[in-house]
Amino acid sequence: MDNCIFCKIARREIPSHRIYEDEDILAFNDIHPVAPVHFLLIPKLHIESLADIQECHQALIGKMLLLAPKLAKEQGCDDGFRTIINTGRVGGQEVFHLHFHVIGGRERLPGMIHYG
Template identity: 40%
Template sequence: MSAPEAPADCIFCKIVAGEIPATVVHESETAVAFRDLNPQAPTHVLVIPRSHYENAAALAAAEPATVADLVAAATAVAEADGLDEQYRLVFNTGAAAGQTVFHAHLHVLGGRSMTWPPG
């Protein structure tokens, strides 16, 4: 199954294509990780699939191995930032859950204490 066609205005697809600059901290065959422009923690990195799916659920249904790759990339980012296995991984799926860019992405947050429940 191939990924659906991405909307022409997808900012994350433009980052993957190199059309928009980002502070890339990790790349793999299936994922790109870059620093969030509005960090919510000392480490706040977005890990995105190179393929375009609207959200994590759609990505998992179509490319479950890519979801595992995103988590592996997130682990590499956390290790590179010295988070010593103390970090949070977050997928927001849908506007009501806080998703603002409708290209599946995983937030890596760390470097400070996290509260529960989140926001």
């Protein structure tokens, strides 16, 4: 996608602080971190959201999930981390390119979302 900010980051048209890259996947620090460790893990292939994955993406998504704990530990999350995949507008997705937030690095993260 020409106008997708994450595709532009993957193509190096927009700078980022990369912590991992291979031919399929890119991981980079979030520009608005909510914890000491907060990075994004994206496929270089443009997939709009988790709702858009197909059977042909199984190996790619599996590779991303296997990579998340390895990178989290390398970034200092020795005692756990949170992985978030916002999906669609109602799910809080702001950039419509599949991405995993990996968050940690403090004593204990706040609890889950609670509706009033």
